[in-house]
Amino acid sequence: MLRSGTINTIHELATQGKSIREIARTVGIARNTVRRCLRGKREAVPRPKRGSVLDPYKGQIRQWIQQDHLYNCETMLSRLREMGYRGNATILRDFVRPLRPRKVGHHPIMRYETKPGEQMQYDWGEFHYEQEGQDRKVYGFTAVLSYSRMRFITFVKRCDAPTMLRCIMEAFEYFGGLPKAALTDRMKSVFLDMDGKTPIWNPLFADFMASLGVSPRVCKPFKPQTKGKVERSVGVIKNGFWPGVHFTDIDHLNGQAKLWCDRLNQKVHRTTRKVPMDMWVEENLTPLPKEFAWERFGAEERKVSWDGFISYDGVSYGLPADPPVAGSVVLVRERKLELRIYHQGQLITTLTKRPRSHDIVQHPDQFKGVEPVAPLNRTDRPLGHQVAGPVVSVRNLAEYDQLFGVEVSS
Known part of the structure; x- marks a missing residue:
C-alpha cells in the first residue's frame, strides 16, 4: 500500500512527462504499481499514529477526572512526574481538554486592586472526604494578602467563632504581620446586622479586631466578587490540592497543605505575573503583638465530666485529680497544637x-x-x-356510750 507522499511523487513525475519505466525506477516500485496508481483514484493509506509518552498514564488521568474530579493539569503534572512521566505539559493539556466539563459563560467582573499592606481576605470552604465508605468533611480556612497574593490554608474540624479567631491568628503569624483591614463574608461569627449604615459586629470578633488594631470589613450583600481573590484561592485549593489527597489525620493533612501552599507562594501568579513571595516583601505589615494581646480570644469553656474528662474537638482529655474540678467548668486555651487548662484563673495542666x-x-x-x-x-x-405519725389510743366502745349518755340494752 502506497503512502500519500509516494502517490503525489508519481503524479508529479507523470505531469513532467516521465515514462512509467522512469517513474518506477525513481520511486523504487514496480511498473504495474505505477500504472495502477495513474489509472485509478486510490486514496492514500493514513500513516499509523505513533505511541505517546502519555499512553501508560492515561488510565490514571481518567480516574483522577472521573472519580476525584481533578481537572488541574499542573497538579496532574506534578503527580505524574512522581510516577515517572517525562513528557511535557502540552501533551497532557491536549489530552485533558476534551475530558473537562463545559463551562457556562458569564459577564466580565471588574477587578479591584489594593495597595501593599492594605487588606487581607479570608473565607471558609467545605472539603469532603471518604472514610470507611462514609462521606465526611472538614473545613478549610483560606486567607490571602490582596496585594502580594500570598496564600495561607489550614484545615479544622469546626468553623465557629473561637476556631475562626485562632485561624486568623495563624494566618497573621504565617504572613509575619498585620494588615490594615480584613475582608470576609457576612457570616454570623463576624457580622450580625446593620443598624442603618452602622454594622453590628459579633462582640467576640469586634473585641479581637479592636485589640489588634485591624479594621473589620464585610462584602456587600450577594456580592462575593468583592473578595474575589480569596474566592479564587478557595477554588484553587479545591481543584488543585484537594482532589485525590490522602491523609491519616488532620495534622497530616495540614502538613501537606503547608508544603503545597509554600510551593504555590513561590510560583509566578497568573494575574500579577510576579512571585507572591517576592511581592510580600513590599507589604510592610504591622508587627505582630505579644501573645498575651490575643491569648484570651483563643479560649473556650468546657464542662468537666464526673470522671474527670473534657471533650475538645472530638477528643476526650483527662484532667489531674488535684485540684478537684470534676463537675465544674474550666477554660481551654488552644495555641499551636497545645491545650492549656485553667480553673478559676489558675493553670491546671498543659496537654498536647x-x-x-x-x-x-x-x-x-x-x-x-x-x-x-x-x-x-x-x-x-x-x-x-420522715417523722413519727400521731399516736392513737384504743378505747372500749362502752366508754363512748357512757360519755354521750347512751344506754345500750344487753
Whole structure:
C-alpha cells in the first residue's frame, strides 16, 4: 500500500512527462504499481499514529477526572512526574481538554486592586472526604494578602467563632504581620446586622479586631466578587490540592497543605505575573503583638465530666485529680497544637492536642489519691425527712356510750 507522499511523487513525475519505466525506477516500485496508481483514484493509506509518552498514564488521568474530579493539569503534572512521566505539559493539556466539563459563560467582573499592606481576605470552604465508605468533611480556612497574593490554608474540624479567631491568628503569624483591614463574608461569627449604615459586629470578633488594631470589613450583600481573590484561592485549593489527597489525620493533612501552599507562594501568579513571595516583601505589615494581646480570644469553656474528662474537638482529655474540678467548668486555651487548662484563673495542666477524633486521653494523675468508689457528699443530695405519725389510743366502745349518755340494752 502506497503512502500519500509516494502517490503525489508519481503524479508529479507523470505531469513532467516521465515514462512509467522512469517513474518506477525513481520511486523504487514496480511498473504495474505505477500504472495502477495513474489509472485509478486510490486514496492514500493514513500513516499509523505513533505511541505517546502519555499512553501508560492515561488510565490514571481518567480516574483522577472521573472519580476525584481533578481537572488541574499542573497538579496532574506534578503527580505524574512522581510516577515517572517525562513528557511535557502540552501533551497532557491536549489530552485533558476534551475530558473537562463545559463551562457556562458569564459577564466580565471588574477587578479591584489594593495597595501593599492594605487588606487581607479570608473565607471558609467545605472539603469532603471518604472514610470507611462514609462521606465526611472538614473545613478549610483560606486567607490571602490582596496585594502580594500570598496564600495561607489550614484545615479544622469546626468553623465557629473561637476556631475562626485562632485561624486568623495563624494566618497573621504565617504572613509575619498585620494588615490594615480584613475582608470576609457576612457570616454570623463576624457580622450580625446593620443598624442603618452602622454594622453590628459579633462582640467576640469586634473585641479581637479592636485589640489588634485591624479594621473589620464585610462584602456587600450577594456580592462575593468583592473578595474575589480569596474566592479564587478557595477554588484553587479545591481543584488543585484537594482532589485525590490522602491523609491519616488532620495534622497530616495540614502538613501537606503547608508544603503545597509554600510551593504555590513561590510560583509566578497568573494575574500579577510576579512571585507572591517576592511581592510580600513590599507589604510592610504591622508587627505582630505579644501573645498575651490575643491569648484570651483563643479560649473556650468546657464542662468537666464526673470522671474527670473534657471533650475538645472530638477528643476526650483527662484532667489531674488535684485540684478537684470534676463537675465544674474550666477554660481551654488552644495555641499551636497545645491545650492549656485553667480553673478559676489558675493553670491546671498543659496537654498536647490530639488529631484523631474519638480518642480518649487519660491523664497520669487523673485518679491519683482517689478511692475506687468515692463517697458522695450527702449534703449535696436532695434530702427529705420522715417523722413519727400521731399516736392513737384504743378505747372500749362502752366508754363512748357512757360519755354521750347512751344506754345500750344487753
